[in-house]
């Protein structure tokens with residue numbers, strides 16, 4: 001899966017708008033409070049105004065950092081990644097709110113997931129297959145399947161009725177651990193038990209975004225599921241995109257699997 005800029009440009013632009021709006025609100029609050037502060041807290045007023053100015057400048061710097069991390073290869077240090085993650089954690093709810101107001105909530109969430117994938121892929125990380133964990137949602141399983149695969153994925157008989165069988169044969173050939181989770185709690189438990197170095201997760205926008213936040217700073221690559229029958233029911237996944245993603249992070253070529 002190659003993430004191109006066009007897929008997450010919407011997120012970058014809306015992040016800029018959210019940052020500018022927050023800075024404008026801070027500036028206006030400062031202007032409104034300034035006369036009162038000068039009257040009642042004359043000693044503290046310059047310090048409070050200076051702190052406000054630093055916050056506004058800091059927001060501008062963080063947005064600049066977002067662009068640098070998007071395009072500059074040398075912005076990969078742990079401290080920078082920490083600042084970026086903290087900024088995104090605060091910024092994303094504002095961006096999503098904007099998206100909701102504009103009727104583009106799903107597009108914004110998709111763009112955010114592509115952006116997060118881009119940040120991981122830009123680091124050109126490579127992992128041994130056994131250090132990767134592939135997590136899939138339970139809704140990928142055919143709803144009439146009698147086999148209990150959440151406890152043990154080997155219970156899947158690979159009958160071809162749903163993508164689980166194909167994913168299982170792919171991951172077995174690659175030597176990549178694969179698990180199916182019924183929800184966020186089980187997914188977190190699986191990550192805790194298997195202790196991977198990177199997680200590749202298939203899910204809907206909401207679960208992917210919350211999962212990415214939950215297991216940070218561990219890198220996560222998200223692949224959106226396909227929902228031809230509506231949410232959470234007999235969903236699908238692009239197997240070629242999944243294979244490409246797994247090949248990219250393991251550095252192996254599994255074309256013949």
Ligand code: SF4
Pocket residue numbers: 141142145146147149155156157158159160161162163164165166
């Ligand atoms: S592929 Fe596996 S999980 Fe899917 S329906 Fe067949 S046995 Fe069940």
